[in-house]
Amino acid sequence: SAVISQKPSRDICQRGTSLTIQCQVDSQVTMMFWYRQQPGQSLTLIATANQGSEATYESGFVIDKFPISRPNLTFSTLTVSNMSPEDSSIYLCSVGAGGMNEQFFGPGTRLTVL
Amino acid sequence: GIQVEQSPPDLILQEGANSTLRCNFSDSVNNLQWFHQNPWGQLINLFYIPSGTKQNGRLSATTVATERYSLLYISSSQTTDSGVYFCAAQGSGGSNYKLTFGKGTLLTVNP
Incomplete structure (x- = not known):
């Protein structure tokens, strides 16, 4: 696994x-x-980070609030913009493996907004 | 989209006991995974099991895809098994690879 x-x-x-x-x-x-x-709470998908094209956002999430970059096949960034206390969460990235079906998660970023 | 329901929401065990966690899903799946979230928030992959049965040490899992459920068995539980167990499924319809998570089962194993 990656x-x-x-x-x-x-x-x-x-x-x-x-x-x-x-x-x-x-x-x-x-x-x-x-x-x-x-x-x-449980985990909710924000968006799929596509290399070479704009990210695909899930319902309830918008690019202005959560801009995403994917400059190459090994790296991505998520920006949480104009934060409020409601944005306090753990943010996790994940990648597919084995033909994309199985996903593996990063260790997460624990964000607290005061 | 696919719906994922887990039961029970909470479970308290004495060390050494066995347990069964259940995951029901509403549609056929390409992917069904079980995760353990540790106290630091990290998701640990337990099983990738869209169908069939797998075992890894004291843990095993069975998915009956035709009946749309999966079970996670924990035998001889240890205090280190405590944490939240998530089931997540990816529906077979459409072209996205979105994992939909259940609400989790909070397991507490007491010494």
């Missing part, structure tokens, strides 16, 4: 600011995904 790292592992931010989260994979992968886990 080795996935995320930076930062955690951060505390002030409302109104933005944070960019990085996801690095040790091998080339076709598709990468970004998920959000709000406190005490």
